[in-house]
Amino acid sequence: MISNPISWPDGARCACAITFDMDADSLIHIARPADSHDRLYPISMGRYGPTVAMPRILDTYRRLGIKQSFFVPGWCLEQYPQTIEQILADGHEIGHHGYLHEDPIVTRDQQRMWFERALESHQRITGRKPQGYRAPVYNINQTVVDLLIEHEFRYDSSMMADDIPYVLKTAAGELNEMPVHWGTDDWPPFAHYDEIGYMMPVRGPSAGLQGFWEEFDAMYEAGGFFMLIVHPFLTGRLARWRLVEQWLEKTLRDKKVWFAPLAEISAHLDAQRVAGYQARIEQLPYYDGPVAATAE
Numbered sequence: 230m231i232s233n234p235i236s237w238p239d240g241a242r243c244a245c246a247i248t249f250d251m252d253a254d255s256l257i258h259i260a261r262p263a264d265s266h267d268r269l270y271p272i273s274m275g276r277y278g279p280t281v282a283m284p285r286i287l288d289t290y291r292r293l294g295i296k297q298s299f300f301v302p303g304w305c306l307e308q309y310p311q312t313i314e315q316i317l318a319d320g321h322e323i324g325h326h327g328y329l330h331e332d333p334i335v336t337r338d339q340q341r342m343w344f345e346r347a348l349e350s351h352q353r354i355t356g357r358k359p360q361g362y363r364a365p366v367y368n369i370n371q372t373v374v375d376l377l378i379e380h381e382f383r384y385d386s387s388m389m390a391d392d393i394p395y396v397l398k399t400a401a402g403e404l405n406e407m408p409v410h411w412g413t414d415d416w417p418p419f420a421h422y423d424e425i426g427y428m429m430p431v432r433g434p435s436a437g438l439q440g441f442w443e444e445f446d447a448m449y450e451a452g453g454f455f456m457l458i459v460h461p462f463l464t465g466r467l468a469r470w471r472l473v474e475q476w477l478e479k480t481l482r483d484k485k486v487w488f489a490p491l492a493e494i495s496a497h498l499d500a501q502r503v504a505g506y507q508a509r510i511e512q513l514p515y516y517d518g519p520v521a522a523t524a525e
């Protein structure tokens with residue numbers, strides 16, 4: 230049960246988004262800056278995303294007639310311009326995902342530098358300003374929330390405080406939150422990446438994806454919001470994507486679903502609020518300083 234379900238367009242029962250984070254080989258460069266340029270296995274694993282998986286994914290979306298969202302680090306926009314051109318030509322959304330997939334726990338000034346450098350890449354390469362943001366590894370902090378509001382972003386997609394889109398409010402303004410969670414992320418079932426500290430047991434394609442479909446069934450029943458957070462170099466692999474494609478075909482045929490880019494789902498939330506919908510609001514910052522210090 231969801232206590233304040235949003236009514237979705239055209240009688241749809243559930244809003245759905247498959248969001249890809251196209252990190253490519255940025256992950257190894259930020260994790261191993263001294264010698265990443267000569268670590269050919271992780272570079273090649275990352276490059277599989279923009280070069281082999283992305284054409285496959287875009288082809289499926291074209292065939293099924295759906296538009297979706299991709300989150301791309303600024304450095305990857307610069308490194309893989311042909312892939313970016315194709316994403317835009319097909320009418321999909323590209324969101325901000327840091328510059329080199331940097332973990333946002335840095336000083337305030339460094340955070341601004343990385344954030345604005347990535348924003349500049351987006352504007353130069355895509356010709357537009359992103360409306361949405363997803364923090365690398367979901368590690369958003371208050372500095373980033375403040376930067377998002379300052380730069381008039383419409384939504385974030387890094388936090389986990391609800392099942393359905395909700396609102397983040399600070400003294401400076403508001404932002405919609407399109408919530409993520411680890412149960413609909415392909416990192417736990419599919420990422421094995423010792424060089425950056427992840428030793429996960431890789432699941433078989435159907436076993437690894439099974440949890441996602443159970444998440445969908447519950448969201449569908451409750452009239453909620455189903456979002457996958459996946460990576461081209463993991464879920465875009467041949468056997469896994471074949472299963473996702475089959476699920477998409479079946480779901481689009483048999484269910485009342487609204488597949489849309491996150492920017493559209495966020496705009497729909499705005500419109501619903503104008504029409505009287507009471508969104509749940511999370512007031513930020515959560516805390517003014519270290520919690521343990523106040524308990525001493």
Ligand SMILES: [Zn+2]
Pocket residue numbers: 250251252326330365366
């Ligand atoms: Zn990422």
